[in-house]
Amino acid sequence: MRVHYTGSLIDGTVFDSSVKTRSAGRIPGKRSNSWLDRSIAINAGWLKWRLTIPQELAYGERGAGASIPPFATLVFEVELLDIL
Template structure:
């Protein structure tokens, strides 16, 4: 397929299609057919009658949804068990502190600045992974610190930041109940996933 999109309408058209594709790619179902997706878009824009009835689509969509829910439930079960086993072993390691809530942390750099409060806005650099090392989010990789209120992030972060002096860099091991719990987050973080973050508290903004 030609990709010589040089006119303004062509560029915008491709960009819209790309956004749709990115959205589908971020949460795909098994067997997704890119050609069928493109055909559906083309038929809609050209006013062509759909070769697929609403009844057939609804039935097939329900079947795919059931398959995806079953797969997600299995992934969640595995993630929950693996997370508990990982945290139980990790808690026994030298240099790992465990709070009453179950949050675990290691002090990489011990800062000596002020402590944020729940109402503070802070600037941090962070690198977040699953327990298998898969990166799901990283301000370090983006090269741009993140600013946010301490009380507007996951519970594990809110707790840690209030005992982390400015200038500190800690590694957080966050149990699923202090992270995204049964909901998970997007396609990368399954429900009941324990998470690991390297967090550097750069500044207390307010």
């Protein structure tokens, strides 16, 4: 799958975005050509997810570089572009 994503802190501070860099991300996986794959492909561009990752499932006390402080809750907005 090809997706656009934006990763931000809970306060809205963006730390990464494929939209900003104009380089869609890829999610590897095996194609099954199932009815689900086809229905997702038809809806590409419509399907959007907002994922909230609590700090204990994200980087916890160590954080990640200068962009993600310790104990940060992360928010990802993901839009399906197409299925490859």
